[in-house]
Amino acid sequence: MPFKHKLSVRLAIARTLLIAFVGASLSCGDNNVASPNIVLAPTDELVDLVISPSSATVAVNDSLDFQAYGVTAVGDSVEVTVMWTTVEDSTSSTEDSTEDKTFKGKGKAIGRFKANKPGEYDLIAEVDSSSLADTADVTVVEADVAEVIIDPASAVLDVGQSVRLTVLLKDSSGNTLSDRKVVWNSSHKTVASVDSTGLVTGSASGQASIVAESEGVADTATISVEGVVEDISAPSITTTVLAVGTVGEHYSESLAATGGDGTYRWSLVSGSLPAGLSLATDGTISGTPTEDATSSFRVEVASAEMADSVSFSIVIAPPAPSMTTTTLPDGTVGQHYSGSLAAAGGDGTYSWSLVSGSLPAGISLA
Secondary structure, eight states: OOSSHHHHHHHHHTTTOEEEOOOOOOSTTSSSOOOEEOOOTTTTTTEEEESSEEEEETTTTOOEEEEEEETTTTTEEEOOOOEEEEETTOOOOOOOOOGEEEEETHHEEEEHHOOOOOEEEEEEETTTSSEEEEEEEEEEOOOOOOOEESSSSSSEEETTTTEEEEEEEOOOSSSEEEEOOOEEEEEETTTTOOTTEEEEOOSSSSEEEEEEEEEEEEEEEEEEEOOOOOOOOOOOOOOOOOOEETTOOOOOEEEESSTSSOOOOEEEEEEOOOOEEEEOSSSOOOOOOOOOOOEEEEEEEEEEEEEEEEEEEEEEOOOOOEEOOOOOOOOTTTOOOOOOOOSSSTTOOOOOOSSSSOOOTTTTOO
């Protein structure tokens, strides 16, 4: 039996015993001495009930034992028979414990609190035969993640193949936890990548560690990726000649290549394009030429971290000549006739000729 108070305290209380003397006269010799009646206060009467601990914090799915004991008038701690109940602070209910608020032990001094959901609770112990009671404050909090388990712990993939990993979270008591944030990561993303749902995809031969982390606790799965990526040849430019352009007329030519990984990026590495033209990264040379000239330049195509380059020339011709004269003056028989034809475009030098029909008799075209 536990004792919560020192002997000196109990003795001090005992000195308060009430002593009643019946009779008022004392005599010597043959006279009788009255015997006193001594009335003792009930020292074993319960005066208090105590729960230990008086307050506690318990994680969901964990249990904690509370002890209730009685205190007598002289300060002794004694075992008692109690009824355990709980009240959730967020409600006004005073009903007895339910399965969600379990206390084992009616008639026992030990109450086992099983935490099932977060909240604030009052733990009440009452002595059946009296009005004595005590209350302990219990706070239930979410359990921390104590263990992270990835399944499967290892996998072998071919390049391009995927596998979905699952994760199991447990608290310190081995209970399964849910609705917790899990962060996935890969130690070598070029070998194997993982998305936010745990889907792992092999990208290149090698090995990668896939990590799942929750609340600072992590587990690792080993992913081995097999298979050789198909050999990729260097890109090769297949275009050999570019078309002639004309000043003032829209120009567009596309460069072509083979090899590489099928994606190409073109650039001008030396020389210059004709005035008015430009080279796009997709290999298209386009624009409207503004000057007639021949331009030489070198282009490069890059693919799969490899490249090829070739030199080209583009001839830009002057615009085609066009006749601007629309009418000629009339002539008179026997009188000298002279009329001039005019043209635009070309290179500015013109050569005229009769291609059909005939001029009037006596007139010629120079």
